[in-house]
Amino acid sequence: MSNKGTNLKYEITKISHPKYPWLHRIRALRDVGRDVHAGDWGGYVQTADNLSQEGSCWLFGDAIACEGALVSQDARMSDQTVLRGSALVSGTAQVSGNAVVEDQAIVMAGTVGGDCFISGNAVLAGNRQTDEAPSVTGQAAVYGKVYGAVLVSGNSVILPGMQIDMPTLDVLEIRDGQTMLHRIRGKGRNISTPTAKKARNGGPER
Numbered sequence: 041m042s043n044k045g046t047n048l049k050y051e052i053t054k055i056s057h058p059k060y061p062w063l064h065r066i067r068a069l070r071d072v073g074r075d076v077h078a079g080d081w082g083g084y085v086q087t088a089d090n091l092s093q094e095g096s097c098w099l100f101g102d103a104i105a106c107e108g109a110l111v112s113q114d115a116r117m118s119d120q121t122v123l124r125g126s127a128l129v130s131g132t133a134q135v136s137g138n139a140v141v142e143d144q145a146i147v148m149a150g151t152v153g154g155d156c157f158i159s160g161n162a163v164l165a166g167n168r169q170t171d172e173a174p175s176v177t178g179q180a181a182v183y184g185k186v187y188g189a190v191l192v193s194g195n196s197v198i199l200p201g202m203q204i205d206m207p208t209l210d211v212l213e214i215r216d217g218q219t220m221l222h223r224i225r226g227k228g229r230n231i232s233t234p235t236a237k238k239a240r241n242g243g244p245e246r
Contacts, residue, residue: 048093050082057084063106072096083117090123097130115147132173133164149173157181160200169207190214
């Protein structure tokens with residue numbers, strides 16, 4: 041099961057997931073970024089195609105990447121998160137808690153935490169003008185496209201076909217169906233929250 045190689049950053053070990061035996065834990069073969077060191081254990085993958093050998097992307101804790109999904113570039117997944125289907129977590133995205141990213145969803149920036157679902161053809165990415173990125177937490181579900189300084193929380197649902205793009209440094213908060221605008225004076229703030237059904241195609245369920 042080993043994928044050792046001089047240019048590889050991790051190997052897939054023989055340690056299988058206690059509930060999903062087709063998933064196996066990874067282990068770092070070299071330092072990855074500033075917080076992963078050679079020999080450190082990571083999360084679980086189904087194949088080497090689920091986690092890129094390039095960049096500083098990593099699976100922490102018991103995070104899972106499986107089926108045709110991919111974690112790449114500098115993205116991080118941690119805790120009990122699940123990436124499945126043909127979803128992509130890339131760029132600088134941070135996924136934590138019990139969040140699930142599935143189907144054809146793309147998360148390129150910002151944070152996803154809590155018990156969220158990012159599903160369907162959802163997209164989370166930074167705004168091109170401000171470079172600010174969304175934050176999704178609570179029990180929110182996103183099926184549409186969200187760009188910029190947008191905080192989606194509580195039980196909010198961003199429906200398929202919806203697109204929200206915040207073009208300023210102000211924070212647009214969507215909480216339990218209500219929309220609020222938080223005026224921000226000055227730059228450089230971080231809106232990210234603290235790392236705060238049966239699966240298709242045989243993937244894990246939550």
